Amino acid sequence: MKSIVVLISGNGSNLQAIIDQIDNEKINGKIVAVISNIDGVYGLQRAEQAGINNLVVSHKDYASREEYDTALLANIERFSPDLIVLAGFMRILTPYFVNSFTGKMLNVHPSLLPKYKGLNTHQRAIDDDEPEHGASIHFVSPELDGGPVILQAKVPVFPEDSATDLAARVQEQERQIYPMVVKWFCEDRLSMQNGKAYLDNEVIGDNGYAAN
Ligand code: GAR
Numbered sequence: 309m310k311s312i313v314v315l316i317s318g319n320g321s322n323l324q325a326i327i328d329q330i331d332n333e334k335i336n337g338k339i340v341a342v343i344s345n346i347d348g349v350y351g352l353q354r355a356e357q358a359g360i361n362n363l364v365v366s367h368k369d370y371a372s373r374e375e376y377d378t379a380l381l382a383n384i385e386r387f388s389p390d391l392i393v394l395a396g397f398m399r400i401l402t403p404y405f406v407n408s409f410t411g412k413m414l415n416v417h418p419s420l421l422p423k424y425k426g427l428n429t430h431q432r433a434i435d436d437d438e439p440e441h442g443a444s445i446h447f448v449s450p451e452l453d454g455g456p457v458i459l460q461a462k463v464p465v466f467p468e469d470s471a472t473d474l475a476a477r478v479q480e481q482e483r484q485i486y487p488m489v490v491k492w493f494c495e496d497r498l499s500m501q502n503g504k505a506y507l508d509n510e511v512i513g514d515n516g517y518a519a520n
Contacts, residue, residue: 310337310390310494315397316344320351322395322416325483326490327358335487337494340387345399367399377405391493394448403450411500413448416486418478420444420460425453430471441465441474443482444516445489447500456505458498460516461485
């Protein structure tokens, strides 16, 4: 069984979706720790309620990004995880940190990558009159939101949408696709080789498995 460390900064709805699929025995894994960079967030309560080890490693306690990432790395390595799941972890990570977990770290990003890397993705999609938007699950590489995509989910953008409406629609999809990708990883079906994502030893296209 794979051991998983989940990093969060907030609500933790993606964390909850993964907890639920583990509880339903759909994912052959165990979350050994949930780590937040922000104290008091709801995701920590979700971990507590599920009986999962949870801790805060606050970026405010460190003078630089490098020092923070060194401390975060040490805290993660205590649990010797097979997989690191970034689930709404709102920090830019140093190459040193990312390169310590090559092929072992997943992220969910709220856009159809490579579109809309970075922040405020929902408002940017609305401002550009995009007909569709969505979420991507990808392996993490040192380039921000730049690692190979594994799976995407698309949603329509309606003319009357606010960024909040669109975020809710996208997050509903995230909660479907993130547990599925974690499941694949835990079954040893997923890997990253030479900067490409593979499922069942077949390379995944740029827009993820099942792109149409
Ligand atoms: C999710 O929508 C995720 O895509 C986004 O934060 C939200 C966290 O929700 N992540 C990023 O923007 C990463 N750059 P959650 O805490 O309820 O899982």
